[in-house]
Amino acid sequence: MRPADYLRLALSGVTSNPFRSILTALGVIIGVSAVIITVSIGTGAKVQTQSQIQRLGSNLITISSGYRSLRSVITSDILPIIESINTVGEVVPQVQRQSTVVHGAEGLSTTVTGTSANYPSVRNLKLAQGSFLTDADIDKGSWNCVLGADLAEELFGDDNPLGQKVRLDRVRFTVIGVAQRQGDSGFASSDNAMYVPYTTMQRRITGSKNINTIIAQAVDASSMDLAYSQIYAMLMMATGDEDSFRISNQADMLEVASDVTDTMTLLLSGIAAVSLVVGGIGIMNIMLVSVTERTREIGIRKAIGAKEHEILSQFMLEAAALSLAGGLLGIVVGLVGSRIVSQVFSWPTAVDMKSVALGFTLSLIVGVFFGAYPAYKGAKLDPIVGLRYE
């Protein structure tokens, strides 16, 4: 048989019953597109998480109180110790509390962060209006505050917030600055935050010297590891208990975040791959039906001189054509689908060409693998049995 005749035969097998062919290929279409969409969501999430973590600032080491400590050891007293380390540049305390900020009749729940004057430079915060808290504000524990972009807009609308008063618990703060809109960072929206001097926060609101987190910025990327171990050593000396504090650096966070998304992607695409196998079983089922239906045809073909491998190829190619068509359609559906996901759910998606190649290859393998048994059954058919089949 000529190669073109094999192709013609396989295509006529697929097109002779178009509706059945589409239903059969549907399993593969769904499987391949599911693989592509899940991987694109996973890749998108990973890229976004990484950029979010990067945006929080660079070369940062986060120090917070340990899970098991009854009394927090991370207090204002620790700050000068960490500042004294030579590999550490800036040190930013964060005293945080969920609270309600009130202006006129408007009351909004927000995360209040008590911090120091160097917060904007370390955490990449830019101001849209006014200025950030100064060292003088921190030293005297002033009642000035800076608002996130969303919070300012919700409290003041079109009015200029600068110089206005807001009330937090029983304390009245004066707005001296409004931050630029940063967008959702995934952890806590800084657009909804309120910044006050940490000294004021401790004296007037929390009533203790405790600090939730201390952000230490290493002088450069190469001294991150050294800074980390020096901070650890200092804290061990100060507290004598390694469970009373936690230190994490950005690299760890990046690693954890990408580990999490990798695992999720693998899990989801594994589920998608299972549906590809189910699609393959569908192809096998329909090919078995097709071989049985065409028993007489196989008998006739064999009687006039078709060889076993020619019958085998006919059915294998038909199965491969079905699942390849499914694979190609699946790729189209996957590409369109991941666009729709990113538009409708506003999730970032990034189509990974590797997943497209994987889906395509898998669909071909599925077709050949699940087409093999029915094709073999047809090829081995005794011509006499085929000719007698009604």
Add this chain to the structure above:
Amino acid sequence: MSLIELKEVSKTYSMGKGSIEVRALKGVDLAVDEGEFVSIMGQSGSGKSTLLNIVGCLDKPTSGEYWLDGCLVGSLGSDELAEVRNKIMGFVFQSFNLLPKLTAVGNVELPLVYAGVHPRIRREEAIRALDMVGLADRASHRPNELSGGQQQRVAIARALVSNPRVVLADEPTGNLDTKSSYEIMDILADMNKRGITVVIVTHDPDIAAHTPRVLTFRDGECIEDVRALEGV
């Protein structure tokens, strides 16, 4: 040496779970020379179709030897048997056995597809074969658009297209009226005159009377081998 030579050929079928054995052929000796026109007569169950299937390399004997043109068929593999069916044999069946999805010319050219003939050449050959059975004008009709006699003529054209040395016909007139039957027999006789060896199986003495040699089978054995006198 004869073209077709069967020596002590037996065929036994196992029915059910192998407990009951049916002996379809019981040690048949048969020789058919090139260019002969032979009919095999017998009741159903006499083993005549089994014999034809063995001669056509569709089936293998349980015991005995089948020599085709000096070649022991039992020694051939399935690909070689397919080759024999494709190049040397042409089949005509009682129920025509055309592929319903293909046109008349598509059915006729099918043996040439498996022979690997170029599409343009095989189309020409198929049209010529259809012309020989008088159906060139029906080339693009599908089997269900043709009468029984016409379908059988398409089937004969399919048997002829690869220039076989032997044409085997199993009850070729079994599903046809008398007029169509005689037309088919005329075509087969015409093919025989061109030098093709023709073997037909029939239970109809009227049909068998068209052939110069008649073998009669009963219970898996050849009980009579009659040759008409020359010129009759």
